[in-house]
Amino acid sequence: MQYAPVVVSLPIADRPTSYRFYSEGLGLDAVGEPAEDGIPEPLQFALNDGLRVMLVPVGGFGWVIGRHEVARRGHSECVLSLSAATSAEAAQLVERARAAGAEVVVEPGQQPWGFAGAFADPDGHLWMVSAETA
Structure with missing residues (x-):
């Protein structure tokens, strides 16, 4: 289903x-x-x-x-991930998020699995933007 x-x-x-x-x-x-x-x-x-x-x-x-508590800022239970077509596009989205008030927690750059960067939105929710190609 x-x-x-x-x-x-x-x-x-x-x-x-x-x-x-x-x-x-x-x-x-x-x-x-x-x-x-x-x-x-x-x-x-x-x-x-x-x-x-x-x-x-x-x-x-x-x-x-219900009674389950929301994780307080700075304590994350998940990372939401977005895929970009290129490393330049991934870096651009991270920079766009920074300009909109996000806290960049991992600067865009090459990682073992590909190009990636991560930011926290205004409520501290983590987003990773990655690209497999240059």
Whole structure:
């Protein structure tokens, strides 16, 4: 059985900050109709035809996870990875994220498996951008 789209939900502190970072900073397209604040609710971005990231305020995220605690900033349980066509494209996306307010945690460069860099979004969620080719 296949599920499409797959939605990865991440807790966030501030909808406008996250909306600006993902839409203007990373160039992703928001999915859905704008709410009263002009930001789609729920706040989702299409990464491709089969994958979306949904950004949920911490309070609402708690409704889904119950008593399980959200990892505090600086403690990550996963790394979300994006593939770029070339190392230049990967480095450019990391720099675009930095310019939008991301903390670059691994500068773009050659790794044993290929070219990669990583950044933390405004809420500390880790993203790696990699490319297999130069």
